[in-house]
Structures are given as C-alpha cells and as structure tokens.
Amino acid sequence: MDAHAHAHEMPWIRRYIFSTDHKTIAIQFLLMSLFFLVVGGLLAMMMRWQLGFPSEPMPGGMLLPDEMMAPTPAGAIMLPEFYNSLVTMHGTIMIFFAIMPLLVGVFGNLLIPLQIGADDMAFPRLNMASFWMAFPAGLLMLASFAVEGGAAGAGWTSYAPLSASGEYTGVYLGQQLWLISLTILGFASLAGAVNYITTIINMRAPGMTWFRMPLATWALFITAILILLAIPILAGALIMLLFDQTIGTAFFLPASDGEPLLWQHLFWFFGHPEVYILILPAMGITSDVLANGARKPVFGYHAMVLAIVAIAFLSWIVWGHHMFQSGMNPMLGTTFMITTMVIAVPSAIKVFNWLGTIYKGNIHLHTPMLHALGFVSMFIIGGLSGVFMASTPVDVYIHDTYFIVAHLHYVLFGGSLFAIFAGITFWYPKMFGRLMNEKWGRIHFWLTMILYNIVFWPMHSIGIQGHMRRIYDPTQYEFLQPLQPINQFITMAAFALVAVQVIYALNFIISIWKGKKAGNNPWKANSLEWTVPSPPPHGNFELVPIVYRGPYEYSAPDVEEDYWLQDAPPPSETAAPALEPQPVAD
Amino acid sequence: MRDLFGCGRAMLMATAAVFATACGGGGGEAGGGMEQEAAGEEMASPVDMATAGGIHAMVMFEGMAPEMDAIDMASEPNCAARYTDTPMAEEVVVGGGGGLANVFVYVREGLDAGMSFPTPGGAVVMDQVGCRYVPRVVGVQAGQDLTFRNSDGLPHNINASPSENRGFNISQPVNMDTNRNFPLAEVMVPVRCDVHGWMSAYVGVLDHPFHGVTDMEGGADLGMLPPGDYVVEAWHERYGTQTASVTVTTGETAMVSFSFSEAMAANAVVPMGEPIDPHGPGAHTLAPEAH
Amino acid sequence: MAGNGQEPRYFLIWFILFVLTMAEVGYAFLALPQWLLATGLILMALWKALLVALYYMHLKFEPKRLWILAASPLPLAVILVIAVLTEF
Amino acid sequence: MSQAAASTADRHPMPGMMVYNVKLGMWIFLLSEVMFFTALIGSYIILRFAHPDHFAEPGAVLNVPLTAFNTFVLICSSVSMVKAYAAITQGDQKGLRFWLLVTILLGTFFVGVQVVEYIILAREGFVPMAELYGVAHEIEGAALYGATFYTMTGFHGTHVTIGILCMWFVLYRAWQGKYSADNYGAVEIMGLYWHFVDLVWIILFTIVYLI
C-alpha cells in the first residue's frame, strides 16, 4: 500500500491537477461537465428565443459577432447558420460533454472503487489520461464556434452528405473540429471503460460476489461494456467522415457513389447503445437512492440486474428505429419494430420494481429521494412516449417532429438529469465531506419539476400537430403559425426553468464550505462507500473490507436499526456462518 | 472598426483561451480587408490622367431577341405580389435600339504588369428586390467589398460558387446587408439563391478598375487608361465571350464594338470561375483575334 | 503454463500458417465462382486467425471466461454487416 | 477462515477473471479494437456489395505477391514475439532481448514494404483525389476503392507502428533487466497486442487483396 503512505508529500499539482486518485478525477469530471451543462443550457435558451420570437432581435444579440447575428438597425437577429450550429452544439455538448461525463465520468470514478471495496482503479494513470483527453476535446468543441464559417451545423447526428461536404452548409473547419473533438472524446471514454471493467471484474473486495454489488455499480459495469463496444464504431465512422471532408474520399458522398445510408447505419449502431449509456447509470443511481429513501430492499434485485443485462443485449439490435423513414429497406423496418417493442419490456420491469421498492416502505423524502421519485415519474412518461415511435406507421407521422424532441427530453432531462441531481446530492458528502442544504434542495426540486413539465409537455402536442424538428422560423410554414403561441409559452417557461437552476448552483457551491458536516454515513446507507470517512483518504480503506451481505439490507429483522452495513460482521457466531468468500465466484 | 469590435464581442463568448488563436483565423478575412483599405488611401491611382484615354464599348444584338420564359413565382406569393404583369426571365435583355444589356466588358490584356491598382474604398451593392438580383451582372475589384442587400424582407440565401476564390453560402432571413469580398481575380463568379431557383447573378472580379456592364443601349465605359494597345473582352451569360483589340491614344475615347446573335448560344463557351490574369504573357503583343 | 511442450508447437503453428497463406494465394487465383472463392478464402483466414489467437495469444490456456470475453464483439460485427447488407 | 483473524494478508480480492489486471485490461482494449476494425472492414464489405464495379479483381490493381510475402513476414514476427515471451517465462534475459529485437526488425520491414506499396500505387494514380496530389491519371472509382483500401490498411499500418514504438520501450526496459521469470506482464501484453495486429492483418490480407 505504498501509494497510500506517501500521498501527503505529493506536490499540489500532482494532488489536484494531474491526480491519479479516482475521487479527485471524479470531482474534475464533475466541474467540467457542470460547466458544459451550463453552456449547453445557454445554447438551448438562444434556440428557444429564436423559436419563440423568430426574426425578432435577440436581447444581448449584439454581444455576438456578425457571422452569428445579423446586425440590423432594430438589433441583432439570429442567422439560420447560427441556429443550425446551436441545434447541433446543444445536442452534442449536452450528450457528449454534460450527461455522459456526469453519469459515467463522475459516478463511475467516484462509486466503482468505493462500492466494491477497492483502493483505486486498476490503472490510475490511464484514469488520469481519460480526463486529460476529455477536457481538451471539450475545449476543441467550444473553439469550433469561433472558426470561420461557424460551428458544425448538421445536427448532433451529423447526417451525410450535409455534413460530408462544406459546400452545403458553408461550414468547413467547424465540422472538422467537431469530428476531431468527438474522436478524442472517444479515446477518453475508451480509456475509462477499460479501467472500469478491469476494476469491477478483478478488484472486488472479498465476499463481494457479483450479486452483492449495488445496482449503481452493476449499471456502470454494463454501461462500460456498451461504451467499450460502441464508441470504436463511432470513432471509425467519424474518421471516415473526416476523410470525406478533407482528403476527398467518398464513403458517404453520393456524387462519387458513396452511401449516405451507411453513415446513418454506423452512427445509429453506435447511437442506440449510446442512449442506453445515457440512461443505465441513471437507473442504477435511482435504484440505490430509492432503496435508501424507502428504507427497504430493492424489490427483485436479481430481476433488476437481469433487466440491465437484457437492455444491454437488446440495445445492439434496435438501431433501425431511428431510420424507419430514411429510405432503409422496409422489410428491415418490420424487424427493427419488433426488437424495439421488445426492448421496452426491461424498462417496464425496472419501473414496476421501483414501485415495488417503495411499496410498504418507510419513505424518507430527503432531496435525493425526491429527485429519484422525479426520475421514476418522468421516465414513465418518456418510456411510454417511446412506444409511439416503435410502431412504424405512427412513426411515419411523428418522425422528426417535436414529439420526438419531447420524448428525448423526457428521458434525458426528466430521466438522466433528475438522477444526476439525486446522485450529486446523495454522494455530495462523500465528495466534499459536507451535506447540501435540504430546504433549498427541496425548493429547487419542486420548481424544477413543475417548470420542466410546463416546458416539455406541450412539445408532445405541437409535435402531434406536425411541427417539424430543427426549424429556424416556424412561421414560414402556414400550418405551423397557429402553434406559435405555444412556442412562445414554451420559450418563456424554458427561461424560467434555467433561472431556477441558479438555486442548485448556489446550493452546490456554498455547501462546499458552509454545508453541515457529514460523518461516514449521513444517509444511513449500507454500501461500502459509507463505511469510510467523508471524503475518504487516498487508498480509501484502512483494511480491505470483507463483505457479508447485499447492499440493500434495510429494515432487516435481525438488526434493530433500519440499515445494515455490508461489511458489518454478522451479530454472533451462532447466527448463520458468514458467507465464506468461495474461491470460485458464482 | 466594426469588424474589430465584432471580434472583441466574440471574446466575451464563454469559450476558452484556445479561442484567441482561432479568432486570429476567423477575423482574417475582416482583418485582411482592413489593411488593404489603409493602403488604398495613400496610393492614388497610378494612371497619369494627363496622358490617359478612355475606352467605350458598344454591344449590339443582331436578329430577333429570343422569347424569355415567364418566371413562375407561385411558390413565393409575397414576391409575386410585387409584379403587376408576370415577371419575365432576364437571361437576354435587348434594348430598343438593339443594344444587348448585362454584358460584362473589361480589359483582358495589355495593362503594364508593374502597375497595381488600389482597392476602391466604396462597396458595390447587389440588391435583392422582388426576388431578383438588381443589378444582375456587376464588376468589382479584388478585395473590394460587395454588399448583398436583402430588401425583400423574406429569406434569401446567397450561394456563390467560384472555382478560384473560396465560395460562400450565406443566408439573409430579414432585411439586412452582408459584406463579402473576393481576394482573387476571377471572371464571372456565379451567384444564385437556393430558395428561389430563378434568381441568378454574376460577379466579375478583376485586379484593375477597367471594367463595365452594358446598359439597355448596350454601351459601357471602361474608364481612363494609359495609352497603348489593349485586348478587351465582352462576356455574356448565354452567348459566351468575344475579344477585340483596341488602341488607346491620349485624350480620346477609343470605341470598341461587339455583336452577339442567337446562333452563338448553341456552342457558346461561358467561362464561369476560370482564372483570368490581365498581366498575361507578352503584355504588349496582341493576342490573335479570337471571335 | 510454460510447460516444456511449448517449444515445438510454436514452429509447428508457424509452419501451418505459412502453408495456409500460400494455399490462400493459390486458391484465390483459381477459376471458380466468386462466392465459392470468397467463402473458401474467408474460412482459411478465420482458421489462421483462430490459430494465432489460441496458440500465440495463449487463449487455449486461459480460463474459459476469457474465451467468452474475447468472442463477445464478433456477433455484433456480424449483426451490423448483415443488417446493412440487406439494403443492397 | 474465522472472521477475527482475517488480517490484511489473506484478504484477497474476489477471483474475478483469474487473470492479472494488466492482461485483462489489454484483452478488454483489444475488444474495442475489434469493434474499430469492424467499422472499417464492415464499411468496406458494405460498399463493395453496394458498388461491386468500383472494386477491381484480385491482383488487378493491388500487388498480391509482394503483400503475400509481407504477410509471411508479419507471421514470422508473431513467432519471434512468442519466442520472446517463452524466453522470459523461463527467465532467459538474453533470449528476450534477442527475440524482441528480431520482432522489431520484422515489424519495421513490414511497415517499410507497406509504405513502398503505397508510393507505387499513388504514382499509378490509385489515389482518392488524383488532382489533389498532382498525379497524372486516376484509376476509375479510386474515390471508393482507394478510400476503403487506404483507410483500412493505413490504420492497420499505424497500429503496427505504434506497436513497434512500444516494443522499443519494452526492449529498453528489458536491457535494464526490469523483467524476470515472475514479472513479465509488460512483455505478455506487448505480445497480445502484436498478435492481435497480426490477426487483423491476416483477415485484411484475405478480404482486401484476395477477394
């Protein structure tokens, strides 16, 4: 344990900037992704302004250069090129630089070693390299706003040939920077995935069998496998598109017999595992927090694990449902419809098991529990609205309309982001040693919950009435003009929603110094991270813990408190002998 | 000043330090334009007015002017509303006296290689009125500002596809001006609007100011040149190009005339985007008469 | 793991690989229908790949679990290629 | 194992994959490499099915005898790599250094032949955008055939080059005597990477050159 001994003499720069401690790297990922969450949110606000008040001067518009805002006497009006860049960059930054690092980067790094009883990741230096590749990728993505021609403007899916040749959008360098930035982020994610999988397989504490791992770690393990196998496909496709852009190859350029559909197949073959990468860790975090809040074991632990594994397997054979109307072979459409309908089943199982968890519980409505319940209720809506798209004839009508935008925001904002709020608030003491303020946490939750629904629920309605996606100025279409009041209503609600997030930001920042001091186990939870001081020292565990039971032994009859730490030895010899850590794990 | 301020405003964007280098590249175009203007003020035109002579071109059209199709503006109602009678295509415009309009006439060879001409400060305006480019053909000097003005208030996009210069594909959703300039000489950069297929215009970019576009009577003035032999070329979007040689003597306006006819349309070679270098080899030897 | 039986096996495998490569090159230029050529060549290639994986990468002497892990991306590759091939 | 006496010494982590971390990490990394080459080779197969006429008969454009010999060289380098591994498992430092050097030389030779082949092909005009590189004529359809060929074999060549650089590093550590009969992890994962790159080439050689 030499790493543990000499941690204190390490120079400041090695301890905080180029640290190889998984907890410090988690905090680095947290700060980076929260910054990008704010940037993504601001981009969304500019989009909402343009959709709510098309071709009217945007307040603060003159701050932006002329390539983005047309200087007219009345004020600065947004140009369509800039709107397309906003659409693309809002999607890309939120998915790749906010939600993914928050779920996989932060909770992966923070929870995996602590929850399986390891002193650190299997390859600490590789873990540090993972952050120090992701951060420059983010800077590169932001810098693409400032290059000539503006940022990439072909959607976060960057369909060819619009993205394959600059003549169609006037964006040359911006698109190439987008491609290079995502490729570098791909290397960062791969480095992380290799680390997570090796750590979970090989470094579990004695007694921590596969079915005694918390569901958060299970979800992160399966997510790491999805990342490991999906991201290289994206890297390959991005590199081919970059070659089309620069050295004149014709993978996706129909002019010289390339195949635009090949890009869509490659992108979505990565794309669908990607959207499950964005939701599985959120499901894992929610299971942990719900069990803790309800003081009751997770209902059907084995079923939950099997559901996560089923989602992982099925996520590889459903990608066609993004391409029903793309000119793909209709016979394939039928196959993908059936597989897509089947993949709805594991999600349903998880929802029912969450309900089972809080059934007959002793529900403590602390802030993480509120956010977790928010996740479950919003994920129900998001999951159910997905069934509409699975049925191909209905998808003919609602594909590429705001119904799809509503669905994806219900699962990403209502789903992942609520779980991220729950996760940050729940493990905040473990990261910073202090608790976030409960009162302000609740105020923020209820305001966000209400405003969030006011913003995204009407999107189902304008989507059903035919409002297409990524439209710069809906009033150009006569049949969309009656929907303009709803667009304005959504814009104003969206501004309020973002304003409310300031409460969480302040609560987050102030609590670092002013928050109530947290002991080892403020939430009275069972998993191993709550058996070490907050924040845990370098090397986490003084003594390698021995695990005797599962993570969800809440309200167990043989112990009087309503929680039972995983490494607490059984009450007496006479009790059932502790599970010997069998040499061959089952 | 505005471009510098524009670049400063961009600094306020929430991008990181990398932005500074990228901004250098981004502002290049604006920065480039600025230096040239500064240079322009000091250097007066190198042509010695005392000994200069003018060139006036006359372009006539023989035979019946071809019948132009009507433009179907049904898909853009608020443009169609501006016309009382149905708008006609403007590919071939023949004046009352048989003069051919919209012909771009310029000095192709014969200028002294050493002379370099300052970029005029003023901007040439190409307006979009009633879903049409006014003027349809225009000449600018390399580096000179070309202002695209959207006076229709409805979305137009300007898709310039030169081969020598870098093309651009900008849109103008509302009444606004956008400035662009072409750093390299190129005769006839085609410009079109993708939203309205019938809109097209041509921009001639030269290193010198001796160019003009014929009016309804077919006349165009090429400005004052030092005396000497020159080759003048006339370019029309449907009938291709013709060259003629002319001698400029001090104090007089030399006349040069061209004539186009419908027969030429069949095998006309219309250079669009080909590079033309007025300081061609053997500046003072006359190029063979090419009709 | 490093039993003394290793020595001859490496050179034996090397020889088989050499023979297979020569066979492949020869087979490729026979006048057979395209699909027969392709399947034959792919089978030989997979055989060589298996040999390298089992003996040189010592997969043969690793726990069976590593076999499953090593083979896990192959079905995904097959699914992607076959699904997209039905387009043409 | 009574609970009380369980001191740190005998608290071993769960058996897991029963393969030490570095090797498991390398195997997992190789899985992602398999998926990367799936994307490239998959696109090649799909594009070839979509436009068979763009792709030439075996041997028509690409030089098969040269690359067959090249394949043989890479297989030899695989053998020398595994000999190096066998040597160090018996603690034979000299044998390790010798076979590592042989592998490096064979690998460099392979990349050299590959580069020479590229130069010949480029000069023949088999380049995606001939006018970009000022080459006289372009073999019809090189935008597609050339694109897939250069992307796949180019990335394979890059992987071989990275492998050679890492092997120099491993050789340097071997000179310092870092490795022994019970500490040869680095050599083993170097071997795994090298055999994987050889395995990819075996498939590439068949699919690109012989079909």
Add this chain to the structure above:
Amino acid sequence: MSWLLPDSYSTFGPDVDFLYYAILVVTGVVFVITEALLVYFVIRYRRRDGQKATYIHGSTKAEIIWTAVPFIAVLGLAFISIPSWNMMKNPDSVPADALDYIVNAKQFEWEITYAGADGVTGTADDISTINIMHVPVNQAVNITLRSEDVLHSFFLPEMRVKQDAVPGMDITVWFEATRAGAYPIGCAELCGNLHTTMGGTLNVYEAADFEAWVASQSADADDADDADDQEDQ
C-alpha cells in the same frame, strides 16, 4: 395542449390514426395507473419514526407477471402495425393505376414533375412545377422521390406521408388523397441553412378541376419552348 391528431385525408389516415389512438389508450392507462400508484405509495408509506419498512426482497410471481404482460402488449402493438407499414412502404403495394410523379428535392425547394397522361416522364406532356404539387382526388399517386444534393424529407402531414429523399436513391412513395383542398408540404430532415423555407402546397383537385389544370398547363407549355421543360427535369 391536445393530443388529438389533426384530420387525415388519405387512405393511410384511418390506419395510422387507429394505431396512434390504440397506443395512446394503452400507454395512457399504464401511465395513469403507474403514476397514481407512485403518488399513493409515497403518501401511504411516508416516514413514521420507530417503525421499520417491511423486509421484502421481491416475488418471482410478480416479476413473471410484469414481464409477460408488457411483452404481450407490445408485441400485440407490433403485429397490428405490420400490415399498414407494408401497405405504406412496400413498393409493390402501389396500385397499378397510380399517376406517376417525380419529386426532385434540392436545397430549399421541391421540383415536382407530373408525368402527364402518357404516364411516362421525359415526354412532351410532362408538367413540372416548383414547390406546388397538383394531384387529383381519390386517385392513387406514385411518386419517385429523388434528391440532388443532401437529405430532405417529403412530409405531407394530412396525407400521413413522410419519406426521406436520399441523393443517389429513387424511393417510391405513394398515397391516395380522399378530400380535395390545399394541404402543406414540409421538409422534415435538416437540409442546410434555409431548411425552414422548404415549404410547399399540395393542391388536391376534383377530377374535373385536375383535367382543367392539366389542360391549362399544356396550353402554357405550347408557347414556351418545350426544350425548357425537358431540360428542367
């Protein structure tokens, strides 16, 4: 904030709307039950000090039920969708008597060519218009959808038709309008800066009006030189 579909005026309409409402009912019921249970459980089992939650690990019977029921429900929805998908998208389900059109999408406009009475494109009687499509009512229309540059998506909301136009591919789209009137055409796939201006109008005429339109078009076509029309497609 209504969830009701706008009216549909094509033969696809009833099938798509029926499926939509079927799924709306199924998901609506599941939505109401699950959210109600969630709220009820949170209130009913709220925190009571000194009392522990019931210690249940799960019940396989419940798991089997809520695996089988959703599985059957979603598979049912899948199988009732197959026939109409086949009718809409399968090229050989296009009726034989359909009129032939070519819709050529390009950046920021639709060039629509009606193949004329002889049903063969490229002949003298073709009529091509920009952004406006003229179609007879109660008559199947067989569109060959093309694109010149990037992906576009031919979207007729009232006809329940949406199909991406892929450059390099000719995709068959067909529909049969059941009510005369003017309906919007939209572009549903991001196709560049002015994707927002790619709207158009679909005019569905009664049979007589359609003949009158064709006649009027061929009258204009005579004086303008036909060469233009040919070279337009």
